[in-house]
Amino acid sequence: MKTYIRKPPTIEAIQFIYDGPGIANLVKLCGNKLKNYGKSRGLNQLAWAILSDETKVIEGDYIVKENNVLTAYQKEVFLGLFEETK
Secondary structure (H helix, E strand, O other): OOOOOOOOOOOEEEEOOOOHHHHHHHHHHHHHHEEEEEEOOOOOOOEEEEEOOOOEEEOOOEEEEEOOEEEEEOHHHHHHHOOOOO
């Protein structure tokens, strides 16, 4: 029997950072699949984004776009699964 190795896909991804360039990257990557984003008021001031499928992303999470599908990952999970291409 033959064995095979899965080809690694190339994905687009950003880390969600709530600042000028970070918001621009968020809008560019997500396009019309970005429902809303903002920053909560108060002591924690947690930045968040909501994708069209109701996925909630918080600042520091990564958003992956593969085959036009968006998936959110916590930073630790993303860094365990993916490495940046050179």
